[in-house]
Amino acid sequence: MQEEILTLARTLSGAGEDEEAALVLLCKAAEKAWTGRLREDVEPEECREAFLCAAALFAVAGLSASRGGMQFTAGDVSVTEPEGGKNAEALRREAERLMEPYVTAAEFRFRGVRG
Known part of the structure; x- marks a missing residue:
């Protein structure tokens, strides 16, 4: 799957x-992270698409954050958005x-309730 993720990214x-x-x-990091978060009864092939x-979106998000924005190129035209964090x-x-x-849930937090 790694090569397919890279191609899409x-x-x-x-x-x-x-x-x-x-x-x-x-x-590679995105594939590993998503594999680790899969429920025990789910394999990557079962939710392939x-x-x-x-995984590709996570990798692109990391690249975007490092760039400071998104950049799309089509032929000779390039569009850059400066708000990489958003x-x-x-x-x-x-x-x-x-x-x-x-x-499984990405985050789980206990919150105290005042009595």
């Missing part, structure tokens, strides 16, 4: 050659939404 990010090494590592998209968070939320049926 390249497409979504418009990553240049100078960002390739970072994107490869981000994709969502898994691939979520875009990265939106990508992470979308990945969480896609994987929600297959994973």
Whole structure:
């Protein structure tokens, strides 16, 4: 799945050659993170499409945050959005939404109740 995640992340990010090494590592980390969050009764192949998209989105979010914004390139046209933090968070939320049926909760907190 690693190569498929990387291919999708390249497409979504418009990553240049100078960002390739970072994107490869981000994709590996994203795959490992999502695999670790899967419920015990779910394998990555069972939610393949969502898994691939979520891992790629997480990797692109990491790259976006490091860039300080998103960059999309189509032919000779390049569009850059300067708000990397907002875009990265939106990508992470979308990945969480896609994987929600297959994973355990990302965070769990106990909150005290005053009596």
